[in-house]
Amino acid sequence: MIFHVNHRTAADVTSYVMGTLPGVIDHVGLDPQAAAGLHVDLDWLPYRSNFRDPVIARRAIDAQGHPLAHGEIAIDLAQVDQARFEAQVTEALRSLRAGSTNQDPAYVRLDQEFKPLRESVIWQFNRLFWQRLNEWQSASGRGSEAVPGETSDANNPQSIEDNVADFWTLLRDLDARGQLPAEIFALEIGVGTGERAAAWLDRFKELDEQCGGLYYSRLRFLLGDYSPATLEAALAAVHRHAPIVAVLSLDALNPFKTLSFLRFKILYIHLTNVYDNLPFDEMVRRGEGLYLVEVRPYLDAAAVQRLTTEHARDAEQLTDTMKRLLEGGPEAVHQDRAKGVAFWRCLWHALRLEERLRAVDPAESDHLPSGLSRSYLEDLLAGAPADARFQLSRGAAESFANTVPLLHPRGFLQVQDVFVTAMDAYRQEFSGPGKVDGSIVSSVNGALLRAVASRAGFDVHFAPFRYRAGSRTSVLYTTPRD
């Protein structure tokens, strides 16, 4: 048995689990060779709502889909309930031995195929959430702040003030050199409530007035988001600055497609909590082997029970109902939209992902984001521990590569998010997906972005968010690479 303790807390639970497992393995009668090679991941999932059961089994297949001997179980220490733990491990070990993940007929698979995480149905849920944000929030009674009643890191006033000051310094410098463009373009991608943009513009205007009205009238502030509902709310929030603000419907994966007319013209681009919400894959390195994590959505017996009784749904038809929801929204599953939303919320909270590991062929490049060659992945892996699970933040990499061509030669991109800045850090905490409200949340592979950026002619730097003690957020900013 090979234990991997991927966290730095919960020593008591860890001890309990490590002490209990050998006995359970004996009890199940796992083949001694298989038991010796069994890989056990001990994670601590930081998200209260997530896609994992307390104990899961992972089987491995080769690139052609044939089963491999490698098997793993993964335990979320945050969910360990000692009364049920041994039974859960027993079930996981038996399913590993039987050659499948879960056998319980009460489980309902919402897809029959395993797919890379990026193609999973969870991204359709994520899209629905942002498209129907108002409906979700009406039902939850919560706004978009990360912690109700508190200011999110995105809207931290001191951070915004410092940010405006930095931008102002850039403008003054360009102006002094006679290189300041007639129109000063700034862009916010993923606008949230619009509160941050409003505070930023207020501060910019204030500073401009103090300095005799130099730049505010030349500022063109663009708000970009793919959710019309979000844009509408944001526009209302910045109404004080309406003459210099424009809203644009754009895809965060490819801002350049919408804004190509502003190539090399935007002096400041800002994103908060966008990259973590873009599709990604997860990869697993086990010694010499490299695997792509594939997932399959399912509901456990308790969830199936709830959905069938509370929402009067037929267990056999849950997959079809889910498809209707994702294609047509809550009204497509219930005439009473509120009931449709309630079903959606219940389904999302119950959704779990089975996992398996598909070995990656050394010559294969399908798993790589466009613009990233194998040599970059090899460089990343050279700095990674021999056993690690890490994200291939495809969406973030794609978004970055399709955003920086908009930057003026002296402009900069700033991204506020939760980044894993070194591959080694993947051994220290769970960085995979969780749920916040109806959306996906995850860390972003900063080391990967560093590699993508260097190819695009930028250095990226990560500064911890210093305005709130205990914040997990850091700020990525670019400088041109000479």
Place this chain on the structure above:
Amino acid sequence: MTLPILPTTVIGSYSMPSWLEHAKNDFLQRRVSRHDLDEMYDSARKAAIKDQETAGIDIVTDGELQRDNMIDYFAERIPGVQIDHSSKRFYYDYYESTVRSKLASGSLGLAGEVKFLRRYTDHPIKVAISGPHTLVKRIQNLHYPSEEAFALDLARVMNLELKELARLGATYLQIDEPYYSGFPEDLPWAIRAVNTMVEGVDAKLVLHVCYGNRYGKPSWEGTYRYLFPTILDAKVHLISLEFARRGDEDLQLFNEFKVPFAVGLGVVDVKTTEVESATLVADRIRRALKVLPADRLVITPDCGCVHLPRDVAFEKLCAMVEGTRQVRKELG
């Protein structure tokens, strides 16, 4: 070979194949030998020449595919510049390079480029060399009292090389100075350095000034107004500028100032993969002809094609040539 009216040329570099990028990186990691890499360079350069000829380019280069970037290739050759060869893993990065004592006079070893071109094409040929201003901005100076002093001494060394290249048959010699646009305040001494560099050189002399093309993006923005009137002192035959990406407003500067040289007109944007139509190219030339006579225009891309995919680079050159032919017909 007699050049037609509105002759066409590339700025210098041609599309860098990804396999050659891998080979360059592998060479830095000692996974490819110098001999094998040189063979790859020769093949790539022959293909670059062939592509230019096929597209119909009049004055050709070797595509500069043996160069890692516009600094290192020269820094490694300048006698007296010290290079830390362990300082890069990616070929396109810059080495850490330093000058600690007065530069010696000696060959930069560029003669091979002229001989190679002479062997594989009968077109007029051009060799581009990074200028002293650009080089002093990247090579750490621990000896000379000022950047100007360093640049003037560098120009002295490079002058000997240019004379040798002209003797071997280089028709056009081009000095690349993208850093002017970032440091316009240096222009007076930077032009003096160019003049030192070209003194007594018997070739058509070109000065290329752009806004940078590092990683396929500009390093600076602004207008070419900063060049005037200082640039009028440059003892060159042609000044080559970018107009396609930036628009041609700056052409009006040639109404305002009487220039003693011809103008290389950038009509193809090398920072986008979108291929211009021949019609658009022709239109850009016609607009320039309202300001400058045809016998004082040379048609070029904005800058080197190194960052473009090969098929895109080739199609852009074809469009440039076809657009130029359309205007030539109109001129009779």
